[in-house]
Amino acid sequence: MKRLLPVCAGLAMAALACSAEARPLTDDGRLTFSGFGTLGLIHNNLDEADFTRDISQPKGAGEGWSARTDSMLGAQVGYRFTDELDTVVQGISRYHDSGDFSPEVSWAYLRYRPDPGVQLRVGRLGWDVYQLSDSRYVGYAYPWVRPPVDHFGTLQLTYIDGVDVTFKQPIGSDLVLLKLYTGRSDGDVFIGEGIETHFDVDKVYGGHLDYETGPWRFRAGYTEVESDITFSGDFPDQLDAQFDQIRAFNPFFDLTADGVLGDAFGFDRLKLYSLGAVYDQGPFQLQAMWNRSKTSADGAVDSGFVSAGYRIDRVTPYLIYSQVETTSDGEGGSEGDFKQKTYSVGARYDVTANMALKAQLDRVHIQRPGFLWRDIDSDWNGGWGSIFSLGLDFIF
Amino acid sequence: MNRVQRLLIASTLFATLVAAVPASADIAVVVNANSGIDHLTRSDAVNIFMGRYRKLPTGNVALPVDSSSLKARFYRALVNKDLAEINSYWARLVFSGEASPPQQIASGDDVHQLVLQNMNALSYVDSAHVPDDMHVVLTLGE
Numbered sequence: 001m002k003r004l005l006p007v008c009a010g011l012a013m014a015a016l017a018c019s020a021e022a023r024p025l026t027d028d029g030r031l032t033f034s035g036f037g038t039l040g041l042i043h044n045n046l047d048e049a050d051f052t053r054d055i056s057q058p059k060g061a062g063e064g065w066s067a068r069t070d071s072m073l074g075a076q077v078g079y080r081f082t083d084e085l086d087t088v089v090q091g092i093s094r095y096h097d098s099g100d101f102s103p104e105v106s107w108a109y110l111r112y113r114p115d116p117g118v119q120l121r122v123g124r125l126g127w128d129v130y131q132l133s134d135s136r137y138v139g140y141a142y143p144w145v146r147p148p149v150d151h152f153g154t155l156q157l158t159y160i161d162g163v164d165v166t167f168k169q170p171i172g173s174d175l176v177l178l179k180l181y182t183g184r185s186d187g188d189v190f191i192g193e194g195i196e197t198h199f200d201v202d203k204v205y206g207g208h209l210d211y212e213t214g215p216w217r218f219r220a221g222y223t224e225v226e227s228d229i230t231f232s233g234d235f236p237d238q239l240d241a242q243f244d245q246i247r248a249f250n251p252f253f254d255l256t257a258d259g260v261l262g263d264a265f266g267f268d269r270l271k272l273y274s275l276g277a278v279y280d281q282g283p284f285q286l287q288a289m290w291n292r293s294k295t296s297a298d299g300a301v302d303s304g305f306v307s308a309g310y311r312i313d314r315v316t317p318y319l320i321y322s323q324v325e326t327t328s329d330g331e332g333g334s335e336g337d338f339k340q341k342t343y344s345v346g347a348r349y350d351v352t353a354n355m356a357l358k359a360q361l362d363r364v365h366i367q368r369p370g371f372l373w374r375d376i377d378s379d380w381n382g383g384w385g386s387i388f389s390l391g392l393d394f395i396f
Numbered sequence: 397m398n399r400v401q402r403l404l405i406a407s408t409l410f411a412t413l414v415a416a417v418p419a420s421a422d423i424a425v426v427v428n429a430n431s432g433i434d435h436l437t438r439s440d441a442v443n444i445f446m447g448r449y450r451k452l453p454t455g456n457v458a459l460p461v462d463s464s465s466l467k468a469r470f471y472r473a474l475v476n477k478d479l480a481e482i483n484s485y486w487a488r489l490v491f492s493g494e495a496s497p498p499q500q501i502a503s504g505d506d507v508h509q510l511v512l513q514n515m516n517a518l519s520y521v522d523s524a525h526v527p528d529d530m531h532v533v534l535t536l537g538e
Contacts, residue, residue, distance in 0.1 A: 029499070036491055076491060083457065088493050107493055116451040116458070126492050134492040141488035168449050173439035175449055212448065282476035311481070350480035395487050 032078045036395045038139040040070025040146075043388040048380040049366075049373040051387050053146055054153040055189040056097045058196070060374035061387075068095045070146055070391060072137055074106070086111050092137060097188035097196075106137075106159055119166040127157045128164070128179065129206065129223050130289060131276035139393035143285065143348045145360040146389070148305040148322035150342050151289060153372050156225065156270070160185045160204050173213075180207040185225075191371040194234030197267060201227045206272070215281035225270040231261045266297025283311035285318075299328040309348075320344040326370065338370020340382070346389075355394045362387040422523035422537055423466065423473050426530040431515045436533040441474060444518060446485070447495035452516060460498035461519040463507045470520045473536035 025031040042061045044051045050060025053069045061069045072094035080086040087110050093103040109123030126134025133155060136147045146152075162183015169176045182205035189197050206223030236257035246253045262268060271294045279286040290304035302325050309318030323341040346360030366373070366382035425441055427433050432454050436444075443449040450458040463470075471482050489495040501507045504521070511517045511530060521527070523535055 034490065036487060074491065090491065090493075109493065111493065116449055121493065128492070132488070134494075135488045138487050138491045141484055141491070170443070170449055170451075173437065175443070314480070350478075353479040353483050356480070356484075395483065 030080045032080075033075070034078075034396065035073070035075035036138045036140055037073040037393070038070055038137075039392040040067065040072075040139075041390045042066050042069050044385070045387075046385040048377040048383075049369060049385070050375045051385075052153065052372055052374055053149060054155065055191060055371055056158075056187065057095055058097065058099045058190050058374070062375065070139075070389065071095070072139075074137060084113050094137060097190075117168045120163070121165075122163045124159050124161050125164055125181065125183070127155070127160055127185070127204075128181065128208070129155065129157075129221060129272055130274050130291060131217070131219050131278060131287075138395075139358075139391055140354070140356060140395045143309045143316050143318045143346075143358075144307070144320065144344070145346060145358045145391040148307070148320055148342065148344070149362075149372060150322035150324035150340060151291065151303045151305045154293070154301055154303060154324060156189055156199055156267075157185045157187045157201065157204065160201075162204070175210075175212040177210040177212070178207065179210075181205065190374070191265070192235070193374075193376060195231055195236065195261070196233045197265075198230045198232065199225075199227045199267070200230070201225055208274075215279050217276075217278045217280075219274070219276040221272070221274040221276075223270075223272040223274075225272070227268055227270075229262050229265075229267045230258050236261060264297060266295035266299055269296040270294065283316075285309045285311075285316075297328070299326065301326050314350045316348040316350075318344075318346055318348070320346075324372070336370075337368055338372070339367040340370075340372070341365045341367070354396065355392065358389075358391040358393065360389045360391075362389070422535050423470050423520050424523040424526050424532040425518060425520050425534040425536065426511060426526060427518050427533055428511050428515050429529050429531040431531065433531070433533055436518075438474070438534065438536070441518075441534050441536075445471075445474065445498055447489060447497065454516075456516045459514055459517045461507055461510055461517055462498045462500050463504060463519050463521070464500065464502045465504060466520055466522065469538065470536070473538050 025033050042051065043065050044061045044063055047063040050062045051069065052060040072092060074090060074092040076088060076090040078086060078088045088107060089105065090107045091103050092106045093101045095101055105124060107124050107126055109121045109125055112120045128134045132142065132147060133152065135141050136152050160181065160183035162181060164179060164181035166177060166179045185201040185204050187199045191197050203226040204223065206221065208219050208221030211218045239257040239260065243255050272291060274289065274291040276289040286308050288306045293301040303323065305320060305322035307318060307320040309316045321343055325339045326337045328337060342362050342364045344360055344362045346358060349357045351357055364385045364387060366385060369376050369380055369382045425436060433452060444458045445460045452458045468479050471477050471479065486497045490497065501510065507519045508527060511519055526532055
């Protein structure tokens with residue numbers, strides 16, 4: 001908690017300093033500064049397991065209150081060279097794989113827009129693998145306290161270092177959009193007790209096709225991630241120690257924890273298929289998404305959610321249903337697999353035009369405990385958990 | 397009654413009168429009268445102001461300009477959303493680097509100047525007060 005205090009103080013000050021628009025810092029408006037942040041508070045009623053927002057978080061929110069899971073602060077500086085060419089650098093401080101709030105550069109790119117129908121970006125880019133995935137830390141942008149954990153919590157990467165190109169073509173009053181991207185990346189995720197997985201991504205590439213008609217936005221996407229995977233933590237260490245003992249007797253024994261776990265999980269080559277639809281008409285908002293991620297070991301992560309909200313003056317009540325399920329070896333329901341469903345109800349209250357207050361209750365039905373939870377009691381088989389969250393989101 | 401008091405009373409009366417007159421009913425999307433743009437559809441205006449696709453019928457890149465004093469009325473009329481929702485919409489696009497919001501201009505006179513100087517600029521005015529050198533390409537009922 002001590003480590004959190006300066007972060008919280010900083011967030012509160014940033015919130016107080018809020019003004020309504022992205023501020024130009026120079027008279028000609030070429031240099032701009034803006035930012036976003038969230039002060040989040042979680043209450044978890046489970047003493048058997050700790051709640052996380054995503055698999056990059058090494059520790060979760062245990063029984064009682066915690067401010068670590070959802071609090072964050074981001075800032076963006078932009079500079080416009082010409083109407084066609086600009087650059088953006090964005091940083092974020094949130095609780096992530098390093099186990100603290102150390103800030104990281106989330107994007108840093110040059111953007112070239114020679115025509116309204118073409119955009120080219122080079123540098124560090126958001127991983128636009130699902131709808132909303134590259135804005136999932138911008139709480140002010142969505143009605144919920146956080147994007148549904150069952151769906152967004154399993155994402156392995158936040159950014160790619162590479163290039164993307166977007167083409168837009170109007171068809172009557174509709175719009176077709178094609179985005180293609182390729183690059184490298186890296187990231188650490190925590191997939192279970194004492195197993196930290198490091199993704200050294202040689203190649204990530206993919207794209208999506210969007211169709212916008214009236215209030216609807218549809219998307220179909222496909223991405224492949226090719227990585228060198230290494231494991232660390234207590235479990236791989238113990239495994240390697242045992243292998244070393246065997247090797248003392250048999251010098252030809254060549255198993256390693258990385259090799260064995262790598263084969264078992266098959267994270268070296270991931271294929272992500274996704275579909276999404278968003279309906280946004282006046283006060284009514286509806287979203288539905290589905291994803292299947294396949295591993296090279298023929299395992300899969302299936303996830304999806306539906307959400308509906310209706311704005312009444314300054315208040316937007318909403319409902320979410322989400323679920324996630326893993327299957328190994330193409331068969332359903334084995335021992336190590338993870339399965340849960342979440343029913344959420346909440347409301348967003350727009351305090352001002354740059355600050356929103358949110359409250360949300362998640363009823364999580366954990367059918368088989370797994371990698372979105374931390375510090376799981378070894379004899380726990382799952383059950384129902386209640387997560388109550390408060391969030392204050394702001395932009396400046 | 398001194399002059400200051402009289403002035404105060406007069407201005408209060410005037411303000412009351414102005415407030416009592418119903419706000420004129422429509423918002424006009426305007427361009428430079430010499431821009432060569434005759435007409436825009438509502439979906440053109442949505443595409444341009446919401447950053448979806450910013451090409452004018454002339455083939456040039458559109459330069460949308462938000463006029464602060466009318467902004468709330470304009471977006472209510474265009475997409476039935478209030479300013480918090482518009483800011484929320486832009487937060488997603490700005491912080492994912494997908495698009496930039498229209499240029500923000502506080503004073504109506506400055507908006508007028510910008511539209512006079514730039515053939516690709518679009519903004520909006522109260523349809524009851526359209527200057528002669530601006531051309532209305534779309535009227536949004538309120």
